[in-house]
Amino acid sequence: MTVLTRTIEVTRTYGDVTALDGVSLEIHQGELVGLLGPNGAGKSTLINLLVGLRRPTSGTVELLGGSPMDASVRRGIGVTPQETGLPTSLKVGETLDFVARHYPVNRKDEVVERFGLADLIKRQIGSLSGGQRRRVGVALAFVGDPKIVFLDEPTTGLDVEARRALWDGIRAFHADGGTVLLTSHYLEEIEALAQRVVVVGGGRVLADDTVQAVKRFVGVRKVSLAAPELPDLPGVIDTERRDGRYHLVTGDSDALVVALVKSGLPFEDLEVQPTSLEEAFLAITATEASHV
Template identity: 70%
Template sequence: MVVARARQLTRRYGDVLALDRVDLDVHAGELVGLLGPNGAGKSTLLNLLVGLRRPTSGQVELFGGDPRLPANRRQVGVTPQETGLPGTLRVGEVVDFVSAHYPDPLPRAELLDRFGLTDLHRRQTGGLSGGQRRRLAVALAFVGRPRLVMLDEPTTGLDVEARRTLWDGIRHFHDEGGTVLLTSHYLEEVEALAHRVVVVGQGRVLADDTVTAIRAVVGIRRVSLVADDLPPLPGVVGTERADGRVHLLTNDADQLVRDLVRAEVPFRDLEVRPTSLEEAFLTITTPAGQPATA
């Protein structure tokens, strides 16, 4: 079953083309990661899918109907990039207030425990740290037992421990049959959570597949070595120097190593491995003719 759908979806803000004829289906039970640089159109796409904005052209559906209808929107939980919380209310009071809008909300204690907020339930939201407020904002998306949750940069500003707590909460929801669509700049986060990755760039869908499949489509390998100087080498699509090592991205690792030997380049500690999602992401989103430097 398709729970959210976009067909030839286009959105303009004046002269700015934010989305350009995007097609996307999100099926029930999926956990989809939406990747793209700033300004790629990720947040715009989420806003259109939940009915907060109207498309310039094209169609968008939520649970088979108009996303602006309350009956459809009640089945969705959303955490936008920025969430305003009433600073004088306590965490528990905020949860109770949001819960009152739903016929069968998740119990407060269960929600707070799932997202590591139990010890903060008597704290005023105005006294929370930025990371604590973000955890609360994400937790609120799950209050109404939604069928679909859309999370826009859910772990921005969180430390490693808090981020993993949120990951566990998201996984728990998904394991129970929930559907998740999330955007993130943390590419390791998408690798850890998502089963499907949609890469957006310049307002278009550039790739839509599993993490493994995207790596395979890109076909890039990382050749890492220690060397003082390297001559120009054919087939290198990206170069990075870090911690005394040179990292070369190439479509043909075997040929690159042969070229290094033939050029009599002195090197040591050679490693060849598949790209990370980050390297694949950079390659996909780099305009033609420009090097994809990691």
């Protein structure tokens, strides 16, 4: 498979803070990769290095066979950062035209249809809601017929309907052979879109595999039950009480259930379920935190 971008033993420091610590990563043509990590884990720093907004303190960053610091190389990518500052006086159509003129090939008409922008074309950016601006900002990343798109929290601030509309646009780009690297605080978004998941924490790569493999790798399960209260139970990674039920994430559901029975406290309607990506993420990052 063709490698579109990679980092080789990359370190990035900000004063005394190490944001990335020896990270090696490859993104191949046609992949849709989800990048996960807690706040401060180094996700945005990694994307900034890949798109040429920052230089590594040490190590090598490659993009489309060249350097991400080369403007001619960056013409082959699309980017939506966490914060976008669009010109409020321009209309959406004018903004699309402005961006399209920077590329030898553009997909403006396709992007308008794919991301549902037809009703916004004649409206000024300044008149749009925050969610509408975000939708335009994401769509702009796809205008220049990019080989790879980097999306940093693309659906932040969107309602469920708008978020799923953007999912459809991202899926359509990927189905046509496009490559995407995206970060998101919405783990269900990563689970819905990504084929491969990279989890970073403490500036390092903690896991890198398919969604299913990452969930199997951590071996966590979700145990839910109805009970008035719970005793201290072994191996509980996360606890949530909702609608009169406890929802526990654990690395050893058998030991937890045995301890629950031995406690003698009343409970009912016990369920043990496979983990979601969110529970797997909690387990991976909790393990990393325990080693710090």
